[in-house]
Amino acid sequence: MRRTLRLLAAVKPARYLEAGTPTGLTGLYTHNSPRSTLLYLYSRTLEQLQRFPESSLYRQSVEALTKHRMAIVEAAEPPGYEAWAARARKIAEENPEQFRVAITAEAAKGRVGRLSDRADVLRVQSNGRVFVHRQDPAFTDVREQEWDGERDLGPGTEGLKGTEDRGDHESLFDRPPTDAPNTIFWEPEPQLTLDQIEEIENKIGSGLIEEVIQVAEGELKLVDILYENKVWEDLEEKPAEGQWTYFERGAQ
DSSP states (O other), X not given: OHHHHXXXXXXXXXXXXXXXXXXXXXXXXXXXXXXXXXXXXXXXXXXXXXXXXXXXXXXXXXXXXXXXHHHHHXXXXXXXXXXXXXXXXXXXXXXXXXXXXXXEHXXXXXXXXXXXXXXXXXXXXXXTEEEEEEEOOOOXXXXXXOOOOOOOOOTTOXXXXXXXXXXXXXXXXXXXXXXXXXXXXXXXXXOOOHHHHHHHHHHHOSSSHHHHHHHHHHHHHHHHHHHHTTTTSOOSSOOOTTXXXXXXXXXX
């Protein structure tokens, strides 16, 4: 049933999945670029794991699993990918001003997801790889926003009085023009075929590729949490002798 619903969502005759169509799972829709997304998430996870001691069992297990899945995704190269990558590198080299924002993935965490009124392009470096992240401004309809009453600014607040207000207006003059003549049209990455996606799903064996992306996102968040709690250190309170014996295999 799952595969039938997924095939029904593929409306293109060339056996490509249409981004945003139902996958057959409630609330989960077809991803627009699963390959590059997984490669970025896996690169970030491997980079973050470097902070753990090499003796950490968590680092050893997650590192091995992540490298295994990353190799599977890398092996599935969409048709025309090499030619697209060459064109993309050429565009970046010929337009250094447009791609001058080069930051680490750690610094990008605070910027990705924060939308402005113009497209934002970041060149993110992670685990020896370079990723170009484009974020388009989201369309918002003021008619759909709930009115919760006017904010009480107090007496004497006519005009631009606050530093925050002045900063917002100054940014209008400092930002680059949105109708610049040297606007770059970034070509989307070639899509994986349906057969390639099914091959990845079968090799990984964790459901749809959209589910694999959710797992990778969760693992990346978990790495930070476990690092903050220093899970490789010994427990402050030693467990009683034989406390976990009941749960061992063959204990009963």
